[in-house]
Amino acid sequence: MSQKLVHWNQSDDCCEWYGVTCNNKGHVITLDLSNEFISGQLQSSLFNLKHLENLNLAYNEFHSEIHSEFQNLNNLKYLNLSNAGFQGKLPNSISDLTQLVHLDLSFNNFTGPLPSFNRSKSLKVLSLNHNNFKGLVPSTHFEGLINLMSIDLGDNSLEGNFPSSLFRLQSLQILMLYYNKFDGHLEEIPNASLSLLEMVDLSGNNIEGPIPLSIFKLKRLLLLQLSKNKFNGTIQLDVIGRLQNLSTLDLAHNNLFVDASIRHEHEASSFPNLKRLWLASCNLSAFPEFLKYKSSMQFLDLSSNQISGPIPNWIWSFDYMVILNVSYNFLTDFEGPIHNLSSNLLKLDLHSNKLQGHAPTSFKNAIYLDYSSNRFNSINFAEIGGHIPFLYFLSLSNNSFNGRIHESFCNISGLRALDLSHNSFNGSIPICLTRMSSTLRLLDLGGNQLNGYVSDTFSTSCSLRFLDLSGNHLRGTIPKSLANCKHLQVLDLGKNQLTDGFPCFLNNISSLKVMVLRTNKLHGNIECPNNIGPWETLQIVDLAANNFSGILPAKLLQSWQALMIDEDKGGKFGHLYFNLYDDFNPLNFMAAIVDLNIELQMKLAKLNAAEPPFLIDHIVSHIFEEGVGLRSYEDSVTIVNKGHQLNLVKILIAFTSLDFSSNHFEGPIPEELMSLTALHALNLSQNGFSGRIPSSLGNLKHLESLDLSVNSLIGEIPIEVARLSFLSVVNLSCNDLVGRIPTGTQIQSFEADSFKDNEGLCGPPLTQNCSSGKSLSQEAYETAYSDDGSSVDWNFLSVELGLTFGLGIFLLPLIYLKRWRIWYWKKVDDMLCRIVPQLGFVYENRRGEKHRILRRKK
Structure with a gap:
């Protein structure tokens, strides 16, 4: 129920109502009904507010199309309809709002082509991301928008050649075109060194060819994300080094070869102070040496490369490291004993390597640990259950663990996913695990050597989405309490x-x-x-x-x-x-860790204080969309x-x-x-x-x-x-x-x-x-078996009977008369001898009787 509308009283001056602001002439200029759970269609009386300058209806549940009468609000400067359930085509009349400075229609279900905004000369911020807009983006749509500072068209279905004309908008600072269907090549950016661009995200398209060198001349660039395209060629480290303000770089999942070698130590120390780096699938063969000098690193993804050998000890010393992903490589072990483990690490992904021996567990604030598809054979189960209280995802699958399943897993009160599949665990399934089904979303114990019965103790508030007990030696009946798992x-x-x-x-x-x-x-x-x-x-x-x-x-x-x-x-x-954490909020990074480590929260807030809030929000959204495991499971x-x-x-x-x-x-x-x-x-x-x-x-x-x-x-x-x-x-x-x-x-x-x-x-x-x-x-x-079940083809039947009778006259004497059989086989032998010249007759005495035998001639 709306907390503002319930206080509106027609007997009061509307300028005193919650969410309403008037000017000194008594005209309503601001209406803020955001996050009020309003549903249905917009009332036509709204469009009588001719002096309205600011309208915020975000985070509601209208589930209707946008009214064409919006054109009547021709004084609107700020319009926010994000996350409000709007759908259908965006009316062309939206282009008549020529006074607009800020337009946010993100996170709705708008469809159809993108309208032109070239008449809104005052427009500074345009957010149309997370909709279903389709079609081409003509260069004329944004022509002449000399004040436009931010454009976000991400996560739509826009297609055609990449609209390079957007790079020529002289005031543009933020360009977000991620997760569309753009193709073609990127053109060189004219006067790149004079550009004001600070954030560029073109990830998740079909753009091909080499990355233009002019991109690395965007001196003010803070964020560059080009992942999941078809870029090719080689990227040298010194080229990236020109972007001295760069804090976030994502080149993952292209056809690139990133040369991360350094010739002199001063090259590494003068490298941009990166805090977030994604180089997955970039043909790396070793850990980039420059990383050891980047103490502010927070997110590092080097997965899906050809890195072999041990994991270096210096990688654990980053005081601010939150997420580390080195999965899908050829790593074999750890470089010496692990002492200085970062206590701030929230997610560690080591899966699909060749790591062996003892698996590390000294991450007291970890919420996600994936050690699957390695060769680990031991782990401190007691430490996992007693000293990692916030853990909600743990996968040890496809390793060499054995023995009984430790009951310490049941001490992790927030555990959402436990995957112990394809090991050599034996014994019975701990009863406490089935009782944990009120919090567990996933339990995978398949492919082990477990025996005994499955305890009939699934919780009445069972929240399981995925249960795999296959490939064991379990006996007995299917537990009736499994019916409690209604999800x-x-x-x-x-x-x-x-x-x-x-x-x-x-x-x-x-x-x-x-x-x-x-x-x-x-x-x-x-x-x-x-x-x-x-x-x-x-x-x-x-x-x-x-x-x-x-x-x-x-x-x-x-x-x-x-x-x-x-x-x-x-x-x-x-x-x-499905979500592993139903109440998790991926849009607010600080909210994600506030209950885990207040000290880490303060450190990261201080470290990122100089960066624009929009950049931080975008990075967090990107992390969750990339499936870092903080919310979902496949x-x-x-x-x-x-x-x-x-x-x-x-x-x-x-x-x-x-x-x-x-x-x-x-x-x-x-x-x-x-x-x-x-x-x-x-x-x-x-x-x-x-x-x-x-x-x-x-x-x-x-x-x-x-x-x-x-x-x-x-x-x-x-x-x-x-x-x-x-x-x-x-x-x-x-x-x-x-x-x-x-x-x-x-x-x-x-x-x-x-x-x-x-x-x-x-x-x-x-x-x-x-x-x-x-x-x-x-x-x-x-x-x-004729169709009518009664008609008979007598002509065919007479042929069948005649053939059967004829064969009977021939075969019956052959079966029951010995003289007939001897005569028959003699004739067969004579015929074979004439047809096959390599065959001839020999005579042998058997039991006092002379026999003629057909054999191959020598």
Whole structure:
């Protein structure tokens, strides 16, 4: 409820109302209703305030389009509609507000082309970032805006050649065009040494070619972010050294080669006093030596390079270091014992290296530690649980840890994500971990050697989004208290020894998107009583290699609404992506650390006091958007697809899969299954399905993998299946299929093994030819199973009977009369001897009788 509007009283002078300011003539010139939870549409009476100069409606929930009557407020100088839920096209009448000095429409859902602002000659600040504007940016849109100091068009869908004309705006200090679709080359900046530019962010586009050298002549530059483009060439360290005011540099994820070597020590000491540096994927082969002289470094990302050898000790001595990422390198160990660890480090990412031995834990204020995919084999578990109280993300996966899971993890009250997967942990799962489910968002213990039962102690306020206990030796039943985890998105209990029925009691978890129960001892049918639309968001279901039986229930299949999304009509799946810290505020960096380390807060505030607040806010937003792990987690799950084990590190937006293989399901393949039109992979192999392959299988237009092998399916392969254009894997072997494999289709490009052990099939890729366009068995089948069930083709039947009778006259004497058999094989031998000259007869005595034997001549 609005805290200002409730105090408005029509009997009072409106100039006394909260949020209202009037001039000395009694005209309303300022209206501030920001952050008031106002919803609905703007009232037309607003546009009667002809003298209004300042209007702030930010942080509300209007969820409507902007009114064209804004043009009536032609005295507006300051307009802030950011984060207010506005949508639709921005009316051209916004260009009629020629007195505007500050316009902020950021963080809405505006669409369509960008309007021109070339009539707003007084405009100084323009913020249109985080919308959905599309199309080109003509140079005329900003022509003549000699007062424009800041322009932010970031995070839209603008495209075309990069608008280099913006560099020619003589008063411009801030240029933000990040995360659009601009392409082409950057032109050299005219008179770069005279430019006032202080902040340039062009990251997340498709700009290619070399970085113009004139960029390194922007003497006032504080921030330069060019990451995630297609820039190429070599960047020399001395070129960067010209930017003496530079505090933030991001060149990550291009095709650049950054030469960070120094020839003289004075080069390093005279280098800009960088505080934030991103050089990920810049072809570095060693730690840049100049860094050891930069004691003010706060954020350092050297990930995805070719750096090998030990991590140098000097890197731990930065007193202000908050985030350090050296993942995806070839680091082997630490340079000597680690003594002077920075107590201020909040995030340390060492994953995907070759680090071994003991993992460091002396980071008392750490909130994020990722040591995954290394060779660590020991760690001080007690220290983690007792001396890192603010830790909320910890990953030790894919290492060589062993022994029992330490209960000290349960002492970390704020822990949101714990990943201990793919180690050699043994013993039972500590009961305290399931009780921690009220705070944990992610628990991954898969791929270990855990045994015993899963404790039925999941909290009634369970907050788990991701639970993976797969690949262990767990036994018993699926805990009933798991039904308390109503926000669960991923459940993987596969590859254990669980003995239970189908978990219908989980059907109240409406958010579930992935359910993997494969390779257990689960049994019974999978029909749920009172089945009313459970699991409407499921997109991956894997029940393979269990003892499930019965028919596939139609109601259950019909309830999986997410698998019916029509991608061709714009339907979309949601990423399996969720917040680990629901109440975390990424827009305010100080708020992020105020509860962690007040001393660090004061240090950073002092260190950054000389930098513009907008720069600090932008850096913090960039850090969170880059996925430093302070808010989010990308799910992974292992499934079997196209005959191969596939680890989906991030479950794809459009990946969908059903695997019911290696069970005891029976009956016909249900038609309801064919309504799951979004399926990409379907595996029903090694069951007891019978009847024909439904022609409606052709509805599954996105199907890439189909396995119906080892069942009792009959009839022909429907031509509709052969027309599935995305199929890359098909297996129909070991059934009772008949007829010609459909010709002229992609299906014939598959190996013959895909159709083997179907005695009635013929045609490519099988070697068995079809007679007169159809195989004999196919014709017999069509006669026996004609459409009306009664008509008989007597002409064909007489041929069939005649052939059978003739063969009988020949074969029966051959089987039952010895003299006939001897005469027959003698004639065969004589014929072979004439046809193959290398063969000849020899005579041998066996048991007193003379035998003629056909052998190869020597």
